[in-house]
Amino acid sequence: MDDDLRERVRTEAEKHALFNAVKYESEADVGAVMGPLMGENPDFRPHGDEIPGVVGGVVSEVNGMGVDQRRERLDELAPGLLAELESEDEEEEHTLPDLPNVEEYEEVRMRQAPNPNGPWHIGHARMPSVIGTYKERYDGSFVVRFDDTDPETKRPDLDAYDAILSDVEYLGFEPDEVIRASDRLETYYDHARELIELGGAYTCSCSGEAFSELKNSAEACPHRDKDAETTLAEFEAMIDGEYSAGEMVLRVRTDIEHKNPALRDWVAFRIVDTPHPREEAAEYRCWPMLDFQSGVDDHLTGVTHIIRGIDLQDSAKRQGFVYDYFGWEYPEVVHWGHVQIDEYDVKLSTSTLKKLIEDGTLAGWDDPRAPTIKSLRRRGIRGSAVVDAMIELGTSTSNVELSMSSIYVNNRELIDDGANRYFFVRDGVEKQVVGGPDEGHPPLHPDHEDRGRRTIPMPGSVAVEPEDVPANGDRVWLKGYGCVRHTRDAVEYTGDDIEAVREEGVPVVHWIPGDGAVETLLRTPDGDVPGEAEPEFAETAVDDVVQFERVGFARVDAHDGESVAYFSHE
Template identity: 45%
Template sequence: MTLTEDDKKTVEKYALQNAVKYGQPPQIGAVMGRVMGECPHLRSKAKEVTPFILEILTEVAKETPEQWQARLEQIAPELIEELCTKKEPDKGLKELDVEEGQEVVMRFAPNPNGPPTLGSTRGIIVNSEYVKKYGGKFIIRFDDTDPQTKRPMLEAYDWYIDDCKWLGADPDEVVIASDRIPLYYDYANKLIKLGHAYVCFCDGADFKKCKDAKQACPHRDASPEENLKHWEKMLSGEYEEKSAVLRIKTDIQHKDPALRDFGAFRIVKTPHPRQEIADKYCVWPLLDFEGAIEDHELGMTHIIRGKDLMDSEKRQGYIYKYLGWKYPKTTHWGRVKIHEFGKFSTSGLRHAIEEGEYSGWDDPRLPTIRALRRRGIVPEAIRKFMLDMGVGETDISISLDTLYAENRKLIDSGANRYFFVWDPTDIDITGTEPCIATPSLHPAEDRGNREIEVGPKLYVCKEDAEKLSIGSRIRLKDLYNIEITSLEPLQARYLDDSIVSVKKERMKIIHWAPVNGMPVTVLSPEGEFRGIGEKQIATELDNVVQFERFGFCRIDDVGKGIVAYFTHK
């Protein structure tokens, strides 16, 4: 069969659209899919019409991109519009519900029991980006009111601020919750006087029985006056830990047990690590209470929190209702799982560091910003990585390869190239004189060359050496060709370029290092790599370089030897 004129026009317009979209001759698969979608009468005869479709595609391919564009505008301008308006998969930040004239105020509220991790960085970047977008205010609030279970680290306060600034998320205001305990006490007094809070003396297990049975505990109906007396005794330290809890009255018969009379304050007599606070207080607010008060006091307009924290919002809703406040607009997002790290907790990492499993918070195996910074990941890559996730309730599973790909785009052009031979073995080469090798500093950038003194002995990687056999011909990168003459010890003879052609013989090209190079240790998530590298690496302190055939690394120390942190391939 042959194509009708209408069929031919359909094929041509989709061929042109495909060519315009990708800037290259149209692809049969993509065009066939569009044609069969619009011309169902051709589906049963696909094999018969394919040669005719190919003829049209061949004719289109002969034309220039300018001719494709002009012809498509002539016969199907709607397809040009489709290319312009076609939506990409949802990425980036969706619009906030902002009232006219409203100043957007958002916060990131970490517990400073360790430095920021990749998990917490999403909150830092997304909140700060929204504030930039709407010209508002970004607040870092340290929720450090648990001096016992999630005990704050004094260094972590500064680490958070430093990492925020490095990420381009400078806070407009920094608030430390442990400085504002009297504020929380004042609101507790108000709620007690209003009859919305009471001091509970139940053992934890006994209260749970009451709660599960939808029954009030024996202390729930005490008068505000009596509760105020008990509250004062709590504050003065007359009660022991776990003997009394201030609870917020809710619906004791609520269908969700988590919302029934939740705890607002508990007694903790462990001194706070901040010396200015230390043992000044023995009654500490729980997170739902402290967060509720602060979000109001600091004027939060929008909150982004994990969908697993919806119960927190519902509990806080009672406080807002009792005090006559309006709750901020809330967006929930799903969990992010990063394949390479799986599940981790800051408390768990802290314990592992204290046990000596990791060298510190910047150990390259850890998911902390401090570790990524030391490895040579740049803040722009992390920002794009986080913003591309968007804000949605769907759980996300993602690999660090995505982050590495973004980082590679940003660092590649600035990273000088060097030879680093890990697990080295030496090779003696006969038939050549000492010389100077001059490999380029970068294959694509006009940045000059480095000079390497070459003698009759060099180092190559043991894994390369193990694949050689007598008679093997190989190319030493940016140097010369050799032929293996002995394996134990490893020896070779020089081959003049006129004797052998790398391209014709498909010779393997391997890198090498001079015997007068420097010892190099690379610290990576997979462990340590030790070897020899070029002397010029020592000029690259704090810079990211690329060790050829190994990967990008940030040069961390150039003392007696070079210490580098592995960035990525």
């Protein structure tokens, strides 16, 4: 390496080392500098053996600087990069608006209240992403409360409790408290009794249709003026199982002439004959409606801020009547619109996904075609990539669309540096090779020569993808091997001078040996893609994320006879 090139390497390395140190507010890392340095300066690559030594010296110098000194030097050397960092900091700081009135609370305490009727689809990731981010911002608390008080219509799935907690962990958060509402029936009963004594509830045996007619006419049902003693006795009979479903309910006494009929004397408890799937709750038949249960729990668990869909505005108003009876202060509420996900044909609905799995349309919750968190995990998508994309949506009251490409962009930044490269060929076309070396040696990673090179044998024939077969007389560059010319039914080796690519535009293609390749199934959101991978792919570990060159990133799923990989994204 001559002196001029060495100085260029030093300057570029210092720029990237400063950027790395300032961005992450820590010491620069040689590995993090080498990637962008070599990527942006391909002419450095022939000197890959010498460059790490130069970079190491520069990184040591940068790590010896103070924080302010690093920023000043970066501003001097590359002011555009410093401006980019400052812009990123400002954008990140203001992506989510501040929560209202946080100064009025000793601690910000928020809750995620999933119904555990099945594993989460991608849209479910929005709430824990936002709550977890707010928890970190305000050093607050994150409660996961399973609202599992509907054992019939939204019947809990016993496996979903742990699956949901696992998904929260995958997204990078740990709840400070986990609650199951079905463990708290006696608490709800006690508050119902107190509400009755306060004159805030009455038992009603009207049919649903009859009460609806009265309610819509702003007329009180004949049970509304029932005394507390009678109501308490009938409520105890509900608890003791003396009524069947539909025979008796407990209503909150509100304003029967309220301008919004949905708020008029709403149901707080009803009878459900279907036993709860949890053994601990199976004996109960008198179950609270969500608005009563959730409202009581929010107060008892000290929730200060609630995020809920704009379509649930009536919930706060219903619960407000209960809070007024008890003299409680209602939490702050942030309403937002629904999130819609592009790319998938499947509806974001737990019940819809269950049906598709049951009828065999989907192989399971982690089928790559399913819009679920389990699917993203199996495809090698990092949880933080999902969180960042969700945070970018903000908390608008308008419906928002999440583009999967935003998750893929975030994930690519996280995995690219660590993903070793391999060749995977679909519908391979085999050609005999005339002349040339016995093996090829492409790098494991183009930006990390220190990782070494793969060895791909050339057993006299090569297979490439159909569109990569050159016209008769034309050439292609077999990456890591050299240049070959298509002659009749064979390809003839013509040399390893890279100028054929740089100066003459010979296309670079990936390849596998005609014999000895690894049968590999690539599972994608568009369906399964059979093919073959280079031999060394069989040595990768399950859960490794690799890049199949010119195909995309994939997570290694299995090596059992046939190798299986799950496609992440391009």
